[in-house]
Amino acid sequence: MSGGSEDRARGVRGVLELLRPRSTRGQLLGGLLCLLLGFAVVAQVRSTQKDGEFATARQDELVGILSDLSQRSERLRADIRELEETKAGLERDAQGDAALREARERARTYGLLAGTLPAEGPGIELVIHDPRGAVRAVNLLDALQELRDAGAEVVQVGDVRTGADTYFLDAPDGGVIVDGRRLRPPYRFLAIGDAHTMTTALNIPGGVVRTLRGVGADVTINSRARLAVSAIRSG
Amino acid sequence: MIALIGLAAGVALGLLLEPDVPLWLQPYLPIAIVAALDALFGGLRARLEGIFDEKVFVVSFVGNTVIAALIVxxxxxxxxxxxxxxxxxxxxxxxxxxxxxxxRRKLFGA
Structure with a gap:
């Protein structure tokens, strides 16, 4: 551009002229407004720094946070009530009946979780037919993990009760070794828990059932109102 | 020049007095400040282009802030x-x- 240097010269002159103080009424008013602006900026910056988290949140966000908090405190209060009832019950009986009952109850729960007690309840039966012999140990592990994620409390694979340290191994000549025991297809999972949740979890797109069908296995899921898991783990 | 002095004085005043933003003003002040900054830059541009008018500046400054706050x-x-x-x-x-x-174009020709 040919007028570049001219523009520039005018620009610099403009700035110099800009900085020359003139005291007309309008200039003073502008100065006053700028003073107000500087003051407001500082005030705002300080107040933003002071309470950073909630100052910028709007009404609906605050309402959300508040309702979250009150829900949590409600839950915690229910916990407190429950624990206080337990405490009162324990204090009331001198013979230790309630304590014994409590301990038995807890032992039962832990036994179910650890797999040392047989269990019964509603749940699903998952059968994996594997005509091509393509199902690997990792597929069965995925199925077990999915069932656990979906809230299965007790799971039996074939005649093996699963526990925290259950492992799956590919057997060299077909089939899968679960906790040292050799299983052959069809693999049968019995899982006690919420049948609807578990079925949904297994059937999600890209999930366990899709993967298994992808390798050529045939999967059937039946929900049962009553299911007996009789296999137990020792110790 | 006076505007610049005013701005500096305002900042200094704010730092000295440590004002609290009143609660009713809190949602509107940030927007009003941005609007005022807009008016300020507009004024500077007009000044450099030689079409600056103090009345227009004052009116647009006040008008912008008020309208911005009003919209919010x-x-x-x-x-x-x-x-x-x-x-x-x-x-x-x-x-x-x-x-x-x-x-920037006015000042540096680029």
Whole structure:
């Protein structure tokens, strides 16, 4: 551009002229407004720094946070009530009946979780037919993990009760070794828990059932109102 | 010059007095400040282009801040306060950028 240097010269002159103080009424008013602006900026910056988290949140966000908090405190209060009832019950009986009952109850729960007690309840039966012999140990592990994620409390694979340290191994000549025991297809999972949740979890797109069908296995899921898991783990 | 002195004096005053923003002003002050900045940049640009008018500057400064605050207030009443204030900030931001670009062209010819 040919007028570049001219523009520039005018620009610099403009700035110099800009900085020359003139005291007309309008200039003073502008100065006053700028003073107000500087003051407001500082005030705002300080107040933003002071309470950073909630100052910028709007009404609906605050309402959300508040309702979250009150829900949590409600839950915690229910916990407190429950624990206080337990405490009162324990204090009331001198013979230790309630304590014994409590301990038995807890032992039962832990036994179910650890797999040392047989269990019964509603749940699903998952059968994996594997005509091509393509199902690997990792597929069965995925199925077990999915069932656990979906809230299965007790799971039996074939005649093996699963526990925290259950492992799956590919057997060299077909089939899968679960906790040292050799299983052959069809693999049968019995899982006690919420049948609807578990079925949904297994059937999600890209999930366990899709993967298994992808390798050529045939999967059937039946929900049962009553299911007996009789296999137990020792110790 | 006086404007610059005023700005510096305002900042100094704010640092000295440590004012608290009153609660009723809190949602509107940030938007009003952005609007004022827009007016400030617009004034600077007009000055460099030689079409600066003090009356226009004062009116646009006050008008912009009041209208910006009013829009946010209206948005709050309608339940779209956060969206509307985002919109106002975006529009004013664009204006500030275009004014800054004009100022840059005037000053450096680039």
């Amino acid at each position: 207030f209206l948005g709050d009443q309608l339940g779209v306060g956060s969206q509307l204030s985002t919109g106002v900030v975006v529009v004013l931001g664009i204006r500030i950028f275009s004014n800054a670009a004009a100022i």
